[in-house]
Amino acid sequence: MIRVQEDDFDIGAELRTLTEGDTSVGAVASFTGLVRDMAPIDGQSREIRTMTLEHYPGMTEKKLAEIEAEANSRWPLAASLIIHRYGTLEPGDQIVFVACASSHRQAAFDACQFLMDWLKTEAPFWKLEDTDTGGVWVDSRESDNQAAARWGKSPDTDG
Amino acid sequence: MIRVQEDDFDIGAELRTLTEGDTSVGAVASFTGLVRDMAPIDGQSREIRTMTLEHYPGMTEKKLAEIEAEANSRWPLAASLIIHRYGTLEPGDQIVFVACASSHRQAAFDACQFLMDWLKTEAPFWKLEDTDTGGVWVDSRESDNQAAARWGKSPDTDG
Amino acid sequence: MKILYFAWMRQRIGASKEDIDLPGDVTTVDALVDWLVARGENYSEAFVKREVIRAAVNQEYVQFDHPIKNSDEIAFFPPVTGG
Amino acid sequence: MKILYFAWMRQRIGASKEDIDLPGDVTTVDALVDWLVARGENYSEAFVKREVIRAAVNQEYVQFDHPIKNSDEIAFFPPVTGG
Numbered sequence: 018m019i020r021v022q023e024d025d026f027d028i029g030a031e032l033r034t035l036t037e038g039d040t041s042v043g044a045v046a047s048f049t050g051l052v053r054d055m056a057p058i059d060g061q062s063r064e065i066r067t068m069t070l071e072h073y074p075g076m077t078e079k080k081l082a083e084i085e086a087e088a089n090s091r092w093p094l095a096a097s098l099i100i101h102r103y104g105t106l107e108p109g110d111q112i113v114f115v116a117c118a119s120s121h122r123q124a125a126f127d128a129c130q131f132l133m134d135w136l137k138t139e140a141p142f143w144k145l146e147d148t149d150t151g152g153v154w155v156d157s158r159e160s161d162n163q164a165a166a167r168w169g170k171s172p173d174t175d176g
Numbered sequence: 177m178i179r180v181q182e183d184d185f186d187i188g189a190e191l192r193t194l195t196e197g198d199t200s201v202g203a204v205a206s207f208t209g210l211v212r213d214m215a216p217i218d219g220q221s222r223e224i225r226t227m228t229l230e231h232y233p234g235m236t237e238k239k240l241a242e243i244e245a246e247a248n249s250r251w252p253l254a255a256s257l258i259i260h261r262y263g264t265l266e267p268g269d270q271i272v273f274v275a276c277a278s279s280h281r282q283a284a285f286d287a288c289q290f291l292m293d294w295l296k297t298e299a300p301f302w303k304l305e306d307t308d309t310g311g312v313w314v315d316s317r318e319s320d321n322q323a324a325a326r327w328g329k330s331p332d333t334d335g
Numbered sequence: 336m337k338i339l340y341f342a343w344m345r346q347r348i349g350a351s352k353e354d355i356d357l358p359g360d361v362t363t364v365d366a367l368v369d370w371l372v373a374r375g376e377n378y379s380e381a382f383v384k385r386e387v388i389r390a391a392v393n394q395e396y397v398q399f400d401h402p403i404k405n406s407d408e409i410a411f412f413p414p415v416t417g418g
Numbered sequence: 419m420k421i422l423y424f425a426w427m428r429q430r431i432g433a434s435k436e437d438i439d440l441p442g443d444v445t446t447v448d449a450l451v452d453w454l455v456a457r458g459e460n461y462s463e464a465f466v467k468r469e470v471i472r473a474a475v476n477q478e479y480v481q482f483d484h485p486i487k488n489s490d491e492i493a494f495f496p497p498v499t500g501g
Contacts, residue, residue: 027190032208040213040267046288047206049191050418054199064212070393070417071342073410075395101417108199113418120212121322122292129205133418140249141391141410142417154343157414164282209501229500230425235477260500272501294500298495301500302425309464313426316497325460 018097019081020138021072023104025111035096036118042095046125047116048133054108056146057153070112073141077101084135086161092128094119099132101142131168138165177256178240180231182263184270194255195277201254205284206275207218207292215305215314222307229271232300236260243294251287253278258291260301290327296326311323338371340381341412344388347381357416364390365399367409381411389414406415419488421454423464424495427471430464432470440488447473458478464494474498 020026026050037040052068081099088097096118106112117128144155146167165171178187187208195201211227240258247256255277265271272295278288303314324330344350350377361370368385371378382388390397390412403409419440428434444453451468454461465471473480474493486492 043212045208049204053202079394110341135418140417141415155416157416238477296501299500303499316500317497332430
């Protein structure tokens, strides 16, 4: 299941819903991304006041659904969930949540990391950090590209 | 932080407490282990009615604290948590919860997997599965030993 | 043709979306970028490092030699930074 | 010496804990196991596959050649299966 939303979410409730009624699940791996209070900008550490997430409605949902389908084709998952927020957030706020349920621990962990790695390089979101010295668009990171590359080629990173 | 307890726990609340007041945290990886309804016993899949976890009070806390300290020495973690239950549980019940908070996604994921892998081979817990045909002690698995071995030698797996 | 811009592409161009009549001789993404750049400084600034821009046609990532037609939805944006 | 047994070791021996006076010539874990096994069938059944049993002295894993003394707490148990 995927959700793109402005509202916050409750991880406890999301995890309960994810595995509810399915007692074949032995393992749930999950990841939460949070807004950090500081960011390196032009070589200096800057205080973040707010972070605004822009996205491409329509394509976002399509890409997240593709990424989730890919994870389910690679690992034996009982259930999976991707929630990604957009709009203006503050330090400490939840940005993204990914969870994978499986009967096997390693499958749950691997699928969860895969979802995060592909999401970082494929899902059309952009972060604008509001600092003392104005708004700064976050740069993409080579480390994220490398993290995604370890899972093999994406079908659509040819752009 | 480590906790060994009979009572259930609320993952949402645990995660909120873990990162509360620390807005330097950008990434939280977590893992939940649940009681499964079926288990392979002597080559046959058997229905689990309840699972009873026995442990070695004193040594359990000591080992979990050592494992957590080792994770914190290997990765830059802002916070970490291990909760492990004992007593009699039913299919779907939570057994174990591990969470690692860091400013870096990969550190959070790696530390979380490490904690689970070492916990599986080091922490003195034993599972008794109650099935239609009686109680069966769960066998340790070679795959768990291999998973633990990938992180290098444990200081105390020489027993 | 519907064109969408996101993040700093949107800011530099000064629009999030526009509808254009695609000239008959503009048949690839690359040719469209050339045509846009010729329209004004805001476009030439937005596309100054063309190699870093990503393009999506009908919400699928494409390379810049990808064919386009007037009924397509095309989007230009910087590398994504979600998650 | 305080001896603890867990899981199926506990069940086979029929006790979770016992206090013994360690004989002077029993100075290693291995020697203690030999001494226990000689005490009865429940012990010999519990220790039948000695190589799979784990031992902890004062709550630290040890090998079977580890020295022991009367003031130690020693525990015997099968491979752990938590998590």
